Amino acid sequence: MPRCLPLLKKLTLALLLLSLVVSVPAALASTVKAEDGKKMKVAFVYAYNIGDYGWIYSHDQARKKVEEKLGFVQTKGIENVPKDSNAERVLTDLVKEGYKVIVCTSYDYQKTTLKVAEKYPEVYFLNSTGSVVADNVGSYFGKTFEANYLAGVLAGLMTKTNKLGYVGGNPINVGILDVNAFLLGAQQVNPKAELKVIWINTWFNPAKEREAALSLVDVGADVLGHDTNTPAIHQAAQSKGVYSIGRNTDMSRFAPKAVLTGIIWTWDGYYEPTLKAIHEGTFKPSAYWGGLQDGVVSMAPYADFIPADKIKIVEEYKAKLLAGEPVFKGPIYDNQGKLRVPEGKSLSDDELRKVDWYVKGILP
Amino acid sequence: MPGLIYPLAIFIALAAGWLLMAMAGHDAFSVYTQAFSKVFLSWHGLSETLVQAVPLGMGALGVAMAARLKLWNIGVEGQFMFGAFCATGLALYLDTLPAVALLPLMLVAGFMGGGLLAALCGLLRARLGINEIVTTLLLNYVVGLWVGYLVYGPWQALGSNVPETTEFAAAAQLPVIFPGTRVHLGLVALLIFAALCHFFLNNSVWGYRIRACGDNPRAARTAGIDYKRSVLLVMLLSGGLAGAGGMLEVSGAVHRLQDGTTPFFTMTVFMAAWLARLDLAGILVAGFLLAGLQVAGYYMQFMGLPSALVTVIEGVALLSMIAFEPLRLNALKRAGKGA
Numbered sequence: 001m002p003r004c005l006p007l008l009k010k011l012t013l014a015l016l017l018l019s020l021v022v023s024v025p026a027a028l029a030s031t032v033k034a035e036d037g038k039k040m041k042v043a044f045v046y047a048y049n050i051g052d053y054g055w056i057y058s059h060d061q062a063r064k065k066v067e068e069k070l071g072f073v074q075t076k077g078i079e080n081v082p083k084d085s086n087a088e089r090v091l092t093d094l095v096k097e098g099y100k101v102i103v104c105t106s107y108d109y110q111k112t113t114l115k116v117a118e119k120y121p122e123v124y125f126l127n128s129t130g131s132v133v134a135d136n137v138g139s140y141f142g143k144t145f146e147a148n149y150l151a152g153v154l155a156g157l158m159t160k161t162n163k164l165g166y167v168g169g170n171p172i173n174v175g176i177l178d179v180n181a182f183l184l185g186a187q188q189v190n191p192k193a194e195l196k197v198i199w200i201n202t203w204f205n206p207a208k209e210r211e212a213a214l215s216l217v218d219v220g221a222d223v224l225g226h227d228t229n230t231p232a233i234h235q236a237a238q239s240k241g242v243y244s245i246g247r248n249t250d251m252s253r254f255a256p257k258a259v260l261t262g263i264i265w266t267w268d269g270y271y272e273p274t275l276k277a278i279h280e281g282t283f284k285p286s287a288y289w290g291g292l293q294d295g296v297v298s299m300a301p302y303a304d305f306i307p308a309d310k311i312k313i314v315e316e317y318k319a320k321l322l323a324g325e326p327v328f329k330g331p332i333y334d335n336q337g338k339l340r341v342p343e344g345k346s347l348s349d350d351e352l353r354k355v356d357w358y359v360k361g362i363l364p
Numbered sequence: 365m366p367g368l369i370y371p372l373a374i375f376i377a378l379a380a381g382w383l384l385m386a387m388a389g390h391d392a393f394s395v396y397t398q399a400f401s402k403v404f405l406s407w408h409g410l411s412e413t414l415v416q417a418v419p420l421g422m423g424a425l426g427v428a429m430a431a432r433l434k435l436w437n438i439g440v441e442g443q444f445m446f447g448a449f450c451a452t453g454l455a456l457y458l459d460t461l462p463a464v465a466l467l468p469l470m471l472v473a474g475f476m477g478g479g480l481l482a483a484l485c486g487l488l489r490a491r492l493g494i495n496e497i498v499t500t501l502l503l504n505y506v507v508g509l510w511v512g513y514l515v516y517g518p519w520q521a522l523g524s525n526v527p528e529t530t531e532f533a534a535a536a537q538l539p540v541i542f543p544g545t546r547v548h549l550g551l552v553a554l555l556i557f558a559a560l561c562h563f564f565l566n567n568s569v570w571g572y573r574i575r576a577c578g579d580n581p582r583a584a585r586t587a588g589i590d591y592k593r594s595v596l597l598v599m600l601l602s603g604g605l606a607g608a609g610g611m612l613e614v615s616g617a618v619h620r621l622q623d624g625t626t627p628f629f630t631m632t633v634f635m636a637a638w639l640a641r642l643d644l645a646g647i648l649v650a651g652f653l654l655a656g657l658q659v660a661g662y663y664m665q666f667m668g669l670p671s672a673l674v675t676v677i678e679g680v681a682l683l684s685m686i687a688f689e690p691l692r693l694n695a696l697k698r699a700g701k702g703a
Contacts, residue, residue, distance in 0.1 A: 111531070
């Protein structure tokens with residue numbers, strides 16, 4: 001008999017006793033929380049942690065708001081679901097757990113969403129950032145470019161170097177629309193404005209985001225926009241004494257001297273009516289693309305150091321957008337000199353989804 | 365007595381997890397029983413665990429192969445992806461071939477792709493003495509960017525904004541072996557690879573040479589064993605196993621090439637290899653258990669545990685397994701002395 005065992009036995013016993021003492025009251029307490037079986041179960045599937053203060057956080061905030069507002073739903077967020085072979089199992093298992101609506105919050109899930117949705121026609125799936133639509137699948141996204149246009153107006157007013165910077169995640173269509181709108185907004189008030197974009201090919205990498213932000217400052221950019229997921233850019237901007245435009249959620253708490261305003265998601269503007277429609281049986285799957293006036297995208301509060309006359313100008317442009325004026329209205333030339341939108345024309349939603357060119361003034 | 369150490373380690377791990385859950389106000393008993401029954405007592409959970417075990421098992425075999433020669437192949441993730449890339453190339457461009465021809469070709473391509481990539485590091489190590497930990501690690505990034513370029517660029521599915529290729533043709537997909545599940549032929553391939561590795565390392569001259577080089581390079585050299593060639597061969601096989609794993613995963617489970625990999629792949633396969641003390645049968649068991657833990661993690665989230673707590677519980681479980689390893693060895697030694 002090895003001599004170490006008596007000690008081990010004691011240790012094990014002690015741990016076991018300790019865990020029993022702690023867990024019994026907790027176990028009793030948790031059995032009291034009975035679940036209401038009649039509620040509509042809605043699952044939110046997230047690719048990363050909720051705590052990134054970005055994209056996923058904004059969805060989870062909306063999840064909480066919707067659960068509070070709509071008495072008939074019961075929600076749960078599932079974190080860290082990679083798009084690989086795990087996603088299909090998690091979606092399938094959520095159906096088996098009795099979820100009626102499954103909200104897939106990444107465009108990476110699109111193919112998996114369609115595959116699982118086909119097998120379970122009685123369950124509704126909502127997929128963000130995509131354009132997939134089926135009998136029980138709707139997709140949804142927000143026109144962030146509208147808010148980016150307004151942020152661009154403010155950036156155009158605040159820049160001293162006439163050079164703006166933008167840290168992009170991946171160069172997908174909606175990202176390209178964002179950078180184009182950002183510069184178009186700036187050019188409304190500052191015809192000399194130029195924009196340098198760096199794509200870092202990931203949505204979540206604080207070190208890379210910071211590095212990209214610093215190199216933009218090095219080439220003279222003094223207002224930085226972004227569509228990546230962490231506050232790293234704002235901290236970098238503040239350390240260099242330049243301005244930044246927040247994204248996803250209000251970023252001013254991370255860098256109060258840098259963040260001018262922000263493009264923020266208020267997803268409950270979509271979730272609330274959609275879940276209501278599903279509950280009432282009136283839901284029609286579509287590729288939803290809401291903007292400022294739909295309340296899916298909003299502007300974060302303006303920093304208090306911005307002069308009031310500049311805010312007034314931005315508000316004037318905001319009023320124009322809300323009145324229905326398009327962001328992409330001709331004439332718009334791309335950065336190769338080609339006329340993309342003729343005078344007097346503007347781009348429809350379908351045309352916007354095909355934009356793969358950069359407007360004049362975006363530096364190569 | 366040594367046999368008791370593992371159950372004891374598992375018990376301690378469960379107790380520690382219990383404590384954590386209790387502190388967070390969760391009913392640990394029902395979490396454990398539900399997670400266990402969903403993963404190991406239901407055909408669905410069991411089959412899903414087997415699906416996840418294939419890439420982990422192949423990666424862990426690759427790690428163990430290199431570790432037998434005391435080489436650290438940190439690049440299994442890159443080799444896995446590179447193997448997946450090579451196999452995808454054939455799946456996309458030779459999609460008119462029948463499955464019986466295409467699938468073996470893809471497997472060979474995956475094996476050779478991953479193998480040659482690792483052999484490059486082996487060559488640098490053997491010829492110039494460059495540390496294989498650094499070279500294999502850095503190649504992970506190179507492969508990641510290369511695959512990223514392809515799936516955002518020339519290989520992206522037509523009309524899609526998602527960074528992935530189009531779904532493979534049916535002939536390029538490994539068949540499901542148990543109808544109604546996702547368990548594919550890759551599971552059989554994993555078992556065959558493990559048996560081949562076992563035979564190679566324990567019953568062949570080359571295996572003997574490799575073990576000799578690993579245990580004492582100087583003595584092996586003195587005995588006339590070509591150390592440099594052994595390094596090259598071992599890295600080729602190690603990367604080959606990982607690359608073949610990449611082929612099995614894209615062809616069997618994902619059916620398309622995507623950018624990015626599972627974030628903890630390298631860590632998990634190292635865990636599987638070392639929990640099993642590089643024993644090949646043990647690797648299959650460890651790979652299966654770790655896959656089960658991964659699947660169980662999501663069920664625990666369904667029960668209301670936050671993802672972070674699940675990760676902590678998984679970490680504690682692995683830590684206690686490893687912390688008990690010296691005790692087990694100690695007990696083995698004492699048992700040996702007593703006999």
